Every structure is written in C-alpha cells, then in structure tokens.
Amino acid sequence: MKELNVYLSGEIHTDWRDQIVSMTENKGLNVQFTGPVTIHENSDDCGVKILGEETQSFWHDHKGAKINAIRTRNLIQKADLVVVRFGEKYKQWNAAFDAGYAHGLNKALIIMHDDQHAHALKEVDAAGLAVTKTPEQVVQIIDYVMNGKLG
Numbered sequence: 022m023k024e025l026n027v028y029l030s031g032e033i034h035t036d037w038r039d040q041i042v043s044m045t046e047n048k049g050l051n052v053q054f055t056g057p058v059t060i061h062e063n064s065d066d067c068g069v070k071i072l073g074e075e076t077q078s079f080w081h082d083h084k085g086a087k088i089n090a091i092r093t094r095n096l097i098q099k100a101d102l103v104v105v106r107f108g109e110k111y112k113q114w115n116a117a118f119d120a121g122y123a124h125g126l127n128k129a130l131i132i133m134h135d136d137q138h139a140h141a142l143k144e145v146d147a148a149g150l151a152v153t154k155t156p157e158q159v160v161q162i163i164d165y166v167m168n169g170k171l172g
Contacts, residue, residue, distance in 0.1 A: 131162060
C-alpha cells in the first residue's frame with residue numbers, strides 16, 4: 022500500500038491526534054492525515070466570519086455547523102480510513118455524526134474511547150471495524166493494514 026488517507030474525527034481537547042501522527046511518522050508509514058478544524062473559536066465562528074453576524078445564537082451555530090459540514094463531508098469522502106475518538110468530558114455529537122456518515126459511505130471505521138463509554142456507544146461501536154482505547158492501538162492497526170506486520 023503506497024499511501025493511506027486517514028481522517029481523524031472527534032474530541033479536540035487532548036493530543037491524541039498528535040500522538041497518532043508522531044507514531045506513524047516514527048514507523049515510517051506513508052499516511053496523509055486530515056481532520057476537523059481543532060481551533061474551537063474558528064470552528065464555532067466560521068459561519069458568521071464568512072457569511073455575516075447573527076443576533077441569535079442558534080443561527081450563529083447553524084451557519085458554522087453547515088460550513089464545517091462541507092469540510093467534514095468532503096474529507097471523509099476522500100478518506101480510506103476514519104478514526105473517531107470519543108473523549109471523557111464532552112458529548113461529541115459531531116463525532117457520532119461523523120461515524121454514521123463514514124459508515125454510510127462504507128468507509129473503514131475505527132472507534133476510540135475509554136471503557137466508561139462502552140455502553141453508551143454500543144451502536145456506534147457496532148458500526149466500527151475496530152474499537153480501540155489508545156492511539157497506539159490505532160497506529161498498530163494502520164501498520165498492519167499497510168504492511169501486514171504485527172509489532
């Protein structure tokens with residue numbers, strides 16, 4: 022496999038993306054990563070910055086969500102593999118949407134979360150081809166998919 026295009030979706034409050042990127046680079050894996058805008062203010066405010074201010078927060082959020090959806094859908098469609106991380110603190114409804122969208126496109130899907138979310142995410146987990154807990158496990162899967170090697 023020459024290159025793998027991986028979309029990293031989900032929580033933005035930890036460095037899990039950086040860990041995956043660093044580990045794949047250290048293994049010499051040819052992986053192109055994409056993902057959502059992780060600067061919270063930019064993601065929240067892109068709609069009003071581009072299309073104009075709103076007085077009601079619903080329309081402010083609505084504009085931003087739709088512009089972010091253009092980006093997300095485009096990048097997921099181009100991905101070979103989608104990794105969706107559910108974090109500890111916040112409800113990541115967008116991550117659940119991304120998992121469902123990727124599943125609907127028949128994309129290879131890896132779900133990542135801690136044990137505490139296993140029951141709440143059982144239907145999301147069922148859509149995944151693998152359910153992981155750590156960035157290391159994700160990288161091991163990527164290595165195996167690309168090279169057929171363990172370890």
